Amino acid sequence: MRELGIVTDGAVLCREGRVAWVGKTGEFTGPLPDDMTVLDGTGMVVLPGFVDSHTHAMFAGSREREFALRSEGATYQDIAGQGGGILSTVSQVRKASKRELKHSTSRYLTEMLRHGTTTAEIKSGYGLAMETEVTMLEALRELRDEELSGVVPTFLGAHALPPEFAGNLPGYVALLVERLLPYIARKNLAVFCDVFCEQGYFGLEEAETILSAAKVLGLKLKVHADELTSMGGAELAARLGAVSADHLEKISGRGVEALAEAGVVAGLLPGVSFSLNHGYAPARRLIDAGVPVAIASDFNPGSCMSFSMPLMMTIACTQMRMTPEEALTAATINGAAALGLSATHGSIEPGKQADMILASVPDYRFLAYHFGVNHVRSVIKNGTLLEL
Amino acid sequence: MRELGIVTDGAVLCREGRVAWVGKTGEFTGPLPDDMTVLDGTGMVVLPGFVDSHTHAMFAGSREREFALRSEGATYQDIAGQGGGILSTVSQVRKASKRELKHSTSRYLTEMLRHGTTTAEIKSGYGLAMETEVTMLEALRELRDEELSGVVPTFLGAHALPPEFAGNLPGYVALLVERLLPYIARKNLAVFCDVFCEQGYFGLEEAETILSAAKVLGLKLKVHADELTSMGGAELAARLGAVSADHLEKISGRGVEALAEAGVVAGLLPGVSFSLNHGYAPARRLIDAGVPVAIASDFNPGSCMSFSMPLMMTIACTQMRMTPEEALTAATINGAAALGLSATHGSIEPGKQADMILASVPDYRFLAYHFGVNHVRSVIKNGTLLEL
Numbered sequence: 001m002r003e004l005g006i007v008t009d010g011a012v013l014c015r016e017g018r019v020a021w022v023g024k025t026g027e028f029t030g031p032l033p034d035d036m037t038v039l040d041g042t043g044m045v046v047l048p049g050f051v052d053s054h055t056h057a058m059f060a061g062s063r064e065r066e067f068a069l070r071s072e073g074a075t076y077q078d079i080a081g082q083g084g085g086i087l088s089t090v091s092q093v094r095k096a097s098k099r100e101l102k103h104s105t106s107r108y109l110t111e112m113l114r115h116g117t118t119t120a121e122i123k124s125g126y127g128l129a130m131e132t133e134v135t136m137l138e139a140l141r142e143l144r145d146e147e148l149s150g151v152v153p154t155f156l157g158a159h160a161l162p163p164e165f166a167g168n169l170p171g172y173v174a175l176l177v178e179r180l181l182p183y184i185a186r187k188n189l190a191v192f193c194d195v196f197c198e199q200g201y202f203g204l205e206e207a208e209t210i211l212s213a214a215k216v217l218g219l220k221l222k223v224h225a226d227e228l229t230s231m232g233g234a235e236l237a238a239r240l241g242a243v244s245a246d247h248l249e250k251i252s253g254r255g256v257e258a259l260a261e262a263g264v265v266a267g268l269l270p271g272v273s274f275s276l277n278h279g280y281a282p283a284r285r286l287i288d289a290g291v292p293v294a295i296a297s298d299f300n301p302g303s304c305m306s307f308s309m310p311l312m313m314t315i316a317c318t319q320m321r322m323t324p325e326e327a328l329t330a331a332t333i334n335g336a337a338a339l340g341l342s343a344t345h346g347s348i349e350p351g352k353q354a355d356m357i358l359a360s361v362p363d364y365r366f367l368a369y370h371f372g373v374n375h376v377r378s379v380i381k382n383g384t385l386l387e388l
Numbered sequence: 389m390r391e392l393g394i395v396t397d398g399a400v401l402c403r404e405g406r407v408a409w410v411g412k413t414g415e416f417t418g419p420l421p422d423d424m425t426v427l428d429g430t431g432m433v434v435l436p437g438f439v440d441s442h443t444h445a446m447f448a449g450s451r452e453r454e455f456a457l458r459s460e461g462a463t464y465q466d467i468a469g470q471g472g473g474i475l476s477t478v479s480q481v482r483k484a485s486k487r488e489l490k491h492s493t494s495r496y497l498t499e500m501l502r503h504g505t506t507t508a509e510i511k512s513g514y515g516l517a518m519e520t521e522v523t524m525l526e527a528l529r530e531l532r533d534e535e536l537s538g539v540v541p542t543f544l545g546a547h548a549l550p551p552e553f554a555g556n557l558p559g560y561v562a563l564l565v566e567r568l569l570p571y572i573a574r575k576n577l578a579v580f581c582d583v584f585c586e587q588g589y590f591g592l593e594e595a596e597t598i599l600s601a602a603k604v605l606g607l608k609l610k611v612h613a614d615e616l617t618s619m620g621g622a623e624l625a626a627r628l629g630a631v632s633a634d635h636l637e638k639i640s641g642r643g644v645e646a647l648a649e650a651g652v653v654a655g656l657l658p659g660v661s662f663s664l665n666h667g668y669a670p671a672r673r674l675i676d677a678g679v680p681v682a683i684a685s686d687f688n689p690g691s692c693m694s695f696s697m698p699l700m701m702t703i704a705c706t707q708m709r710m711t712p713e714e715a716l717t718a719a720t721i722n723g724a725a726a727l728g729l730s731a732t733h734g735s736i737e738p739g740k741q742a743d744m745i746l747a748s749v750p751d752y753r754f755l756a757y758h759f760g761v762n763h764v765r766s767v768i769k770n771g772t773l774l775e776l
């Protein structure tokens with residue numbers, strides 16, 4: 001994670017949306033197309049676009065009131081008890097139309113592109129019922145086709161227990177397994193299935209039931225694991241062959257070993273620990289154990305109202321002891337790995353999708369070091385310079 | 389600090405650079421000038437421009453290497469021992485011309501304006517010799533006259549002991565008191581005198597000598613107090629009648645009482661604790677004791693490479709238990725108070741300088757809540773809409 005393969009005085013040739021050549025400017029010897037567009041990056045750093053591998057960027061309403069309550073000492077659990085938390089966003093999303101959801105997420109995707117994020121995973125999970133979960137996933141599929149950003153849809157029906165099923169967790173799990181998952185798989189509405197595996201949400205047993213059903217149906221797996229309690233979510237992710245286990249603030253030593261052995265990506269979310277003023281995931285221990293670590297924004301209206309990947313890098317460096325090199329790897333190629341896309345995304349290599357940003361900084365370290373300001377000046381997606 | 393005086397559906401009339409009227413749009417009854425420029429703020433929040441009361445925004449070089457070293461566990465003191473820290477910036481500033489210093493700071497001031505900071509205090513203190521300290525202050529005076537931003541210059545000759553005086557602290561204090569301060573006062577080059585009162589820098593006795601001399605010469609006082617060690621810097625600030633005591637990460641209970649009794653503003657710097665991963669100043673205790681609390685960026689290349697006042701508000705709310713209302717007060721009117729400018733700056737009131745920002749947020753709380761993105765859409769300085 002510390003090897004960036006920096007090319008000084010470099011050049012990149014893109015062709016048909018892909019990287020055709022990368023190296024020192026002076027070393028290019030092949031023929032150049034006549035109608036080539038040249039973008040001058042003098043004095044700038046060219047980087048792969050950020051791959052934000054964990055977001056909830058489709059939502060309605062906002063939760064600034066909860067932010068204020070937390071500043072006065074209320075905990076995440078207190079707020080959920082007062083009718084806040086995930087379910088307050090669920091009630092807003094259920095009232096929103098597909099068009100409204102698309103419009104709001106489309107605006108966020110554009111802002112995210114302006115801040116360098118060229119690919120974003122987005123989860124459902126604010127519907128928690130057949131109709132609204134499907135609406136969210138259909139909206140995400142349409143955005144994937146219509147927007148400039150890369151969008152990877154994840155089904156997170158198991159985000160919280162909806163009020164209709166209060167006291168009936170088995171009934172909701174049955175709905176997910178028997179009705180939603182088969183429909184979503186048949187309609188090809190999601191690449192991943194994710195479960196919030198946590199006390200008071202979905203236990204290990206329920207998570208395993210849901211994820212196993214998803215796996216049989218051909219979905220890839222993610223797990224919200226060991227966020228508030230060390231309950232073995234990471235071990236479950238490893239056992240089921242999940243692509244990533246995310247959060248991990250409370251991961252155990254055995255969880256770290258399990259991820260390392262199974263090659264599961266650890267998806268760390270620095271902005272959540274920062275926003276909630278909780279402890280951070282043990283990034284150092286994970287990296288030192290050989291676990292591939294990604295960082296993502298977890299952009300959502302409750303626990304992290306930010307999509308800034310550079311700021312996530314700053315938090316990772318200052319609070320989690322990740323080096324600037326590790327943070328950059330975690331925000332690009334390892335983010336791609338957390339989405340099963342490392343063969344095509346996350347680095348500037350011949351044959352890969354040409355998703356790149358030009359940052360007005362003298363050195364890649366400035367992205368994390370000089371924080372709270374957007375250094376991105378140009379964004380290239382599929383080889384095309386975007387007008388943002 | 390929690391009373392914001394919010395006007396919904398409000399309007400502000402500016403005339404000759406000042407606020408002439410403020411209230412509900414429908415309640416304005418007076419005559420309007422024919423040649424009035426109208427700025428539509430529908431759907432936005434109008435706020436006083438941020439007053440950043442503690443910055444080191446004039447510097448040369450950068451210290452991203454130290455940022456990387458800290459991510460690997462090096463402390464601030466380790467880095468100073470390896471030739472990093474303040475003195476590494478001093479060696480860069482001594483090599484820079486006045487024109488270079490002005491150019492770099494001018495660019496930062498423009499970026500700060502774009503992020504809503506309409507007034508910034510800027511300290512010298514990277515010269516640490518007669519000629520370079522005077523060069524910095526002259527450069528700041530010229531910027532104050534030339535730039536759109538408000539600039540308040542502070543003399544911080546006592547920032548660190550320059551290499552020429554190694555082992556001779558009394559000699560350097562004598563230089564400051566006998567030569568620099570009288571010259572700076574006579575030429576009117578600074579509004580404030582500040583001292584880094586800290587073990588290994590300037591002790592209580594030296595700080596008192598320097599600040600007392602400055603006071604006699606008519607300068608107002610600031611103190612870098614109780615940052616790394618609880619040594620009574622706050623009490624000294626109170627005893628000398630300083631306008632503000634800044635940092636205060638390690639302030640004692642007696643220090644808090646002293647500031648409250650003397651009415652000294654506590655200038656807290658959330659970005660430094662965040663960047664260095666140190667403890668935070670006890671904002672809650674200070675506010676509850678009746679101390680007026682300001683927050684500032686401390687923008688500098690070593691311990692906080694950020695000038696984003698909204699991000700400082702976010703850090704204050706999430707890490708220091710300040711409410712969004714307190715954070716906004718601290719970043720505006722209390723920032724003005726920390727510069728002795730609360731009669732003319734820091735709020736939108738008739739007769740005050742018309743320094744305002746329009747933020748594209750539905751509610752003032754979004755400035756802190758929705759972090760890592762610049763919400764400022766328009767900046768008005770002295771009643772004029774700026775083209776940034």
